[in-house]
Amino acid sequence: MLILIYGLAIGIFISLIGGGGAALYLGVLTSQLGLATAVAVPTSLVVALPALFFGFLTQMHIKNINWHVGNQMILAAIPGIIVGTLISQFIPQKLYNWIVGTIFLIMGGMVLLKAFRKSTKPAANQSVWAARGFGLLSGLMVGIGGLSGGATTAAGLAILGLTAVQAAGTATYVLTTMSAISLVGHLFTSTFAWQAGWLLMLGAIIGAIATPLVIRRLDLNRVNRVLTPFLGLLIIYFGIKMFI
Template sequence: MFTFVSGLLIGIFVSLIGGGGAALYLGVLTSQVGLPTAVAVPTSLIVALPALFFGFLTQMRVKNVNFHIGNQMIIAAIPGIIIGTVSAKFIPQNLYNWIVGSIFLVMGGMVLYKFFRNTDKTQTSQKRWMASLFGLLSGLMVGIGGLSGGATTAAGLAILGLTAVEAAGTATYVLTCMSAISLIGHLFTSTFAWQAGLVIMLGAILGSVITPLVIRYLDLNKVNKVLTPFLGLLIIYFGIKMFI
């Protein structure tokens, strides 16, 4: 029961911020289920993907997905995933943590700056290359470290001018595609704990489906005023954690 509730809460949480939640799933699988890390990492990917997919379908139904920007990020992410996967074994973990942590700190700061300055002067041409840049960064992080591109994707979308709700919905779409690509490689090289991941997966799917349906009945301006600074602070927190 605790595992199901954990999956439900994670599904709700990642639907709000537009992340993949792999790190959270990984924590439950290792600390609560007792899986070894080598098995928990690919299993967390299996757990996260269905929740992302069903969350994406719900976000699409309530029209929170910007496919134009999302597609630009996905196209740019594909070479990033390939490059990251190939180069991962040559990058020391400490160096990877510092690189990712620095990116998180900068992007979290940009989200907060943009929110408190309340400006959106980014031109269409700038948004195009910025979307590609954020997609490439997310792809590199997915390829190197698994499903760790969620914060970069959500932050990039917020910086591009999407509301927190739109950023979360579009990030769900982008991460679903990137996770599916990453999963293909793991299917041939990794061991999965299917039974252990099933319960948390069901909870996560439920959480990812009900959250967008509930949010649309709320005052979106008030939701954005809470979620956007929360997203920025959360990304900064993730960045600090990478240095610890």
């Protein structure tokens, strides 16, 4: 039952910030279910993808996805995933952590800056290239280190001018696609604990479906005023954790 509650909390969390929750799933699979890291990493993909998919369906139902920006990110992310997967074996983990940590700190700072100051909306052509840039960066991070592109995706969407709520919805769409591509690659190279974590998966699916339906009934302006700086602080936290 505790595992189901963990899953529900993760599902709510990823729906709020638009992340994939890989680090959270990984923590539960290793610390609570006792899986070895080498097995837990690909298994976290299996656990994460259904919640992302059902969350995406819910976000699509309530029309909370910017398809144009999301598609631009996905198109750029695909080659990033491929390149990242190919070069991952040549990048030391410590160097990867420092690179990702630095990126998170910069992007978290940009989200905070955008939350507390008014800025003009970027031109359409600038938004397209910025979306592709953030998508490529997220794809590289997914290819190199697994499902670690969630914070980058959500931050990039917020920086592009989407509200925190819409950024979370669009990120769910982008991450569902990237996770599916990453899972296909792992199917040929990794070992999965297929029976492990089904309660975790069920709880996450419930949280991912219910949260967007609840949020839409609230004052979205107030929600965005809280979620946007929270997202920035959370990304900075993730960045600091990469250095520890």
